[in-house]
Amino acid sequence: MNTLASNRLLMLMAVVAIISVLATVKPAQAQTNLPDFTGLIDDVAPAVVNIETLTFGTRQRNSQRGDEQQQQQPPPNQDDIPDFFRRFFDPRGEGFQQRGQPDRRSGGSGFIISEDGYIVTNHHVIDEADEILVRLEDRQEFYAELVGSDEASDIALLKIDADESLPVLGFGDSDSLRRGEWVIAIGSPFSFEQTVTAGIVSGKGRTNATQQYVPFIQTDVAINRGNSGGPLLNMQGQVIGINSWILSSSGGYIGLSFSIPSTVAQNTIDQLRDKGYVSRGLLGVGIEEVSREEAEAVGLDKPRGALVNRIEEGGAAEKAGIEIGDVIVEFDGREIAVFNDLPPLVGVTPPGSKVKIRLFRWGDEKIVTATITELTQDALAGLDSGDNEAARSNQLGLDVDSIDDELRNRLDNPEGGVVITEVESDAAYRAGVRRGDVILMINNQEVGNIRDFRNIVEDLEPGKSVVLLVFRGGASTFRAYTPETSE
Numbered sequence: 001m002n003t004l005a006s007n008r009l010l011m012l013m014a015v016v017a018i019i020s021v022l023a024t025v026k027p028a029q030a031q032t033n034l035p036d037f038t039g040l041i042d043d044v045a046p047a048v049v050n051i052e053t054l055t056f057g058t059r060q061r062n063s064q065r066g067d068e069q070q071q072q073q074p075p076p077n078q079d080d081i082p083d084f085f086r087r088f089f090d091p092r093g094e095g096f097q098q099r100g101q102p103d104r105r106s107g108g109s110g111f112i113i114s115e116d117g118y119i120v121t122n123h124h125v126i127d128e129a130d131e132i133l134v135r136l137e138d139r140q141e142f143y144a145e146l147v148g149s150d151e152a153s154d155i156a157l158l159k160i161d162a163d164e165s166l167p168v169l170g171f172g173d174s175d176s177l178r179r180g181e182w183v184i185a186i187g188s189p190f191s192f193e194q195t196v197t198a199g200i201v202s203g204k205g206r207t208n209a210t211q212q213y214v215p216f217i218q219t220d221v222a223i224n225r226g227n228s229g230g231p232l233l234n235m236q237g238q239v240i241g242i243n244s245w246i247l248s249s250s251g252g253y254i255g256l257s258f259s260i261p262s263t264v265a266q267n268t269i270d271q272l273r274d275k276g277y278v279s280r281g282l283l284g285v286g287i288e289e290v291s292r293e294e295a296e297a298v299g300l301d302k303p304r305g306a307l308v309n310r311i312e313e314g315g316a317a318e319k320a321g322i323e324i325g326d327v328i329v330e331f332d333g334r335e336i337a338v339f340n341d342l343p344p345l346v347g348v349t350p351p352g353s354k355v356k357i358r359l360f361r362w363g364d365e366k367i368v369t370a371t372i373t374e375l376t377q378d379a380l381a382g383l384d385s386g387d388n389e390a391a392r393s394n395q396l397g398l399d400v401d402s403i404d405d406e407l408r409n410r411l412d413n414p415e416g417g418v419v420i421t422e423v424e425s426d427a428a429y430r431a432g433v434r435r436g437d438v439i440l441m442i443n444n445q446e447v448g449n450i451r452d453f454r455n456i457v458e459d460l461e462p463g464k465s466v467v468l469l470v471f472r473g474g475a476s477t478f479r480a481y482t483p484e485t486s487e
Helices: 003-024 038-047 058-064 068-072 262-275 292-298 316-320 339-347 377-385 405-411 426-430 450-458
Strands: 048-055 104-112 118-121 131-135 141-143 145-150 155-159 182-187 195-206 216-219 231-233 239-248 257-261 280-282 285-288 306-311 327-331 354-361 364-371 373-375 398-401 418-423 438-442 466-472 475-481
Touching (some): 104 182, 118 262, 145 262, 155 262, 216 239, 239 262, 257 262, 280 339, 285 339, 306 316, 306 339, 316 364, 327 339, 438 450
Antiparallel strands (some): 118 155, 131 141, 182 195, 182 231, 216 257, 231 239, 239 257, 285 306, 306 327, 327 354, 354 364, 398 418, 418 438, 438 466, 466 475
């Protein structure tokens, strides 16, 4: 064999050897195994329940309350009624069906936390329900008693009576969660019971105006209507969140799901079980975000903390010496990175506690001690509906605020309306709604102040178009769009 042929043969053998070696080597990506949830789901699923609620309509409410007129009407003999007309009678023989609101059925999810039948779900799942039916994984059904419910945290505690010990879920530490960590949700989206979805933690400490005391966990786990109240679990099968709401342009999942952290949930549940309501701490300040210019003025290295814009007379903050213009950067040893970090920390602080607060005041750093007071239920309701509070994170996707005299004169708008401070909704922006517009009417209802705005928006039907009459540049014009929905 000549030298050229020999060299070619050697090269061919070398190539074959390299291919053989490469075939036995797995790519680095292939060596990364995705998690297997099967065993975990087998362990935790029996403690997840489906919840169905029934809210009676007008006729049923009157009957339940012993309406005298209803009681005076003797039930007709069904045998004496022709078949065609029987559909106009109450099938239970309680007289003619009266026109009114029909029964309303809705549902959600929940999970068992004690062997004797305590169950956790969302407040909005059972709100205004006359009957609450709990269905276990094995199809057993129980009518539940409402132990207590807290709208501010969107948590409700139920109790069922079973003849045997029930499977339970334990709580994990939501504070130790990290972005990118795998999490699992189990619930009943669109009544498909025991549905499992998985994803990762996308963010922490998310807030909205209606639940400012909850630092929500954001995930990309698929959550839809009916998942509400179900557990968010870590890879150890521990509950680290309660699925609460979504942001959506269509009413369905788009990758933005929010859950109540277990640390908040446990505190709320304990109080509901012990006394039927939740007591929260109150500092007595109004706060807002810190801008770059404001941070520089008070001596901060970057925009951080919570800027105090209001002091409650006689409140804990005033007594501690906190002033308007102060920037709170630390509360009871916890850093305040953004202003939304402060309300949850104050809320979970027991009334009567003395806490140290670090703040900056026009170049000087100060530490003050405040004795936290109690946020009463009346005060909490006032936060949700007060005329002077800005309205954020609402169904319209518009942040609005009251109009002071200076702004009203500048806008040449003599009376009524609220001013848009932020357009969060893409649909609203595409419809031509802009920051600085003054909303005068919503669906032909006059908007005189923040309270009017809140009341009208709360009554809007999800998924329906709205028409706004807005004032801009000395003229009024109508803008219509279909708001994005959230659960």
